[in-house]
Amino acid sequence: MFKVKYSHTNLIATDWRKIANFYIHVFGCVPVGPERQLSGQSLADGTGLFEPEIEGIHLRLPGYGEGGPTLEVFQYRHLRDAQENFANSRGFTxxxxxxxxxxxxxxxxxxxxxxxxxxxxxxxxxxxxxxxxxxxxxxxxxxxxxxxxxxx
CATH class of the missing domain: 3.10.180.10 (2,3-Dihydroxybiphenyl 1,2-Dioxygenase, domain 1)
Incomplete structure (x- = not known):
């Protein structure tokens, strides 16, 4: 048997700093770790995208201590638009x-x-x-x- 632990939820933003600040100021999320700027073949391999470039930050969710789950707020250099979700949309809403x-x-x-x-x-x-x-x-x-x- 293997161990499973919830880690994070990813949120792709049009402006990661603006959205991160929203969650920090409204809900009390706390930045953890360094701001991240990632690219290269390993990111392409893991995401299945061609030449991805992302930047952003992890925010510790309120109510959790050190090592608790985070909201990962990232922005891709090339953003693909998606249909807007509603409360009854399929998938994570x-x-x-x-x-x-x-x-x-x-x-x-x-x-x-x-x-x-x-x-x-x-x-x-x-x-x-x-x-x-x-x-x-x-x-x-x-x-x-x-x-x-x-x-x-």
Whole structure:
């Protein structure tokens, strides 16, 4: 049997510094390690791309200590546009942050260049609790769920 440990989620940005700053200032993510500028044959081999060049940074996700999972915010020199995702799109659609004040975080999202995708809602999840949540978008239109939980 082999060991498995969650490492990171990658987010490709149009301007990696702008998007990294959004997650740092709105959600309290923390830069870890050096800024990265990567290219060459090993990157081409691993990604399956022809002559890729990327730069960016890893951000430690809030609520985790040293060695916790990160959000990898990278920008490719040659960016391929993709269809915009929605909450019901196939594949990975959003990242979620549990917060103590959903409305306050939504105000920070808007002030930092993001916007609300939905409106504040409360959902009973039997056996778990009540989730107050809303979907928002970051400045690059990526979906983020902002949520808080109350016990039953």
């Amino acid at each position: 959003h990242i979620a942050f549990e917060v103590s004040d959903v409305e306050a975080v939504c105000a920070k999202v808007i002030a930092a260049g993001g916007w609300l995708l939905g409106r504040l809602a409360r959902q009973l999840v039997e056996g778990v609790g009540i989730c107050t949540f809303v979907y928002v978008r970051d400045p690059d239109r990526n979906i983020i769920e902002v949520q808080s939980w109350e016990a039953l």
